[in-house]
Amino acid sequence: MNRLEIAIAAAREAGAVLRRKLEQTRIVNTKGPRDLVTDADLAAQTAILARLSAADPEAAILSEEGGAAPDLDGPVPTWVIDPLDGTGNYARRLPVFGVCIALLIGGQPELGVVLDPLRQELYYAERGHGAFLQIGRRRPQPLTVSAVAEMGQAVLGAGWPREDHLRGQAAALLPRLGYACHSLRLLGSAALTLAYIAAGRVDGCLHLNLQPWDVAAGAALLREAGGQLSDLNGRPWQIHQRALIASNGRLHAELVRCLAAD
Numbered sequence: 001m002n003r004l005e006i007a008i009a010a011a012r013e014a015g016a017v018l019r020r021k022l023e024q025t026r027i028v029n030t031k032g033p034r035d036l037v038t039d040a041d042l043a044a045q046t047a048i049l050a051r052l053s054a055a056d057p058e059a060a061i062l063s064e065e066g067g068a069a070p071d072l073d074g075p076v077p078t079w080v081i082d083p084l085d086g087t088g089n090y091a092r093r094l095p096v097f098g099v100c101i102a103l104l105i106g107g108q109p110e111l112g113v114v115l116d117p118l119r120q121e122l123y124y125a126e127r128g129h130g131a132f133l134q135i136g137r138r139r140p141q142p143l144t145v146s147a148v149a150e151m152g153q154a155v156l157g158a159g160w161p162r163e164d165h166l167r168g169q170a171a172a173l174l175p176r177l178g179y180a181c182h183s184l185r186l187l188g189s190a191a192l193t194l195a196y197i198a199a200g201r202v203d204g205c206l207h208l209n210l211q212p213w214d215v216a217a218g219a220a221l222l223r224e225a226g227g228q229l230s231d232l233n234g235r236p237w238q239i240h241q242r243a244l245i246a247s248n249g250r251l252h253a254e255l256v257r258c259l260a261a262d
C-alpha cells in the first residue's frame with residue numbers, strides 16, 4: 001500500500017466507527033470553552049492510529065485528541081489527523097461531519113483525505129496528481145473548483161468561533177460577506193466546507209480559528225482542485241495560521257477586499 005492508500009484505508013475504518021456509534025448513547029466531555037470531545041472522536045482516532053502506526057512506523061503523528069506535538073515544519077513526514085471534524089454536529093446527530101487525514105512534509109500537505117462517512121463521499125488528493133471524489137465504490141471523479149467569479153453569485157461557508165473575542169470579530173466580518181454574497185452556510189465542519197469548495201459546491205469560506213488538523217487535508221484538496229487558501233489579507237496560507245479564507249481562486253481578491261472594507 002502507498003501512503004494515499006494507507007490514509008484512505010484509515011479514514012474508511014474511522015468512518016465505519018463513526019457510522020456505527022452515531023445512534024448509540026454518547027459520552028460527551030468538555031476540553032475547553034464550548035469545545036467538546038466524545039467517545040466517538042476517541043474511538044475513531046484509535047482506529048486511525050492503529051492503521052497508520054502499523055503501516056507507516058517511520059512517520060510522526062499529530063492527532064487532535066492525542067498528546068504529541070511534532071514539528072510540522074520539519075522534514076519528517078507527519079500524519080495530521082482530525083478523527084472527527086464536526087464534533088458539535090455529531091454530538092447532536094446533525095449529519096454533517098467528516099474524518100480528515102493529511103500527510104505533511106516541511107509544512108506542506110503532500111496528500112489529504114476527507115471522508116463523509118454518512119454520504120460515503122471520499123475526497124482525496126495527492127500533490128501533483130489532482131483531487132478526486134469517490135462516492136461509494138463508484139469510479140472516482142476529478143474535482144474542480146467552481147467558476148463563480150462574482151460575490152453576488154457566491155455561496156460562502158463560515159465558521160462560528162468558540163471564543164468570545166473571536167465571536168466579536170466574526171460578528172463584524174460575517175455581515176460583510178453575508179450582504180455581498182448570494183448565500184452563507186455555517187456547516188459546522190471546516191474540513192467538509194473546504195472539500196465542498198474543492199468540489200465546486202461552495203465558492204469560498206472564512207474561518208477565524210482553525211488548527212492544522214482542521215485544514216491540512218482540505219488544503220491538499222484545494223491546491224489540487226485549483227482553489228486558493230490564504231490569511232485574511234490574501235497572503236499564502238501556512239500550516240500554523242489560525243484565521244483563513246479559502247476560495248475557488250476567482251473570488252479570492254474580492255473576498256479579501258470585502259473583509260477589509262471599512
Ligand code: IPD
Nearest residue numbers: 084085086087159160188189190
Ligand atoms: C471544528 C469544526 C468547526 C470549526 C471549528 C473546529 P471539531 O472542529 O471544524 O466547523 O468552526 O473551529 O474546531 O472540533 O469539530 O473537530
Ligand code: CA
Nearest residue numbers: 082085086214
Ligand atoms: Ca476539527
Ligand code: CA
Nearest residue numbers: 064082084085
Ligand atoms: Ca475533531
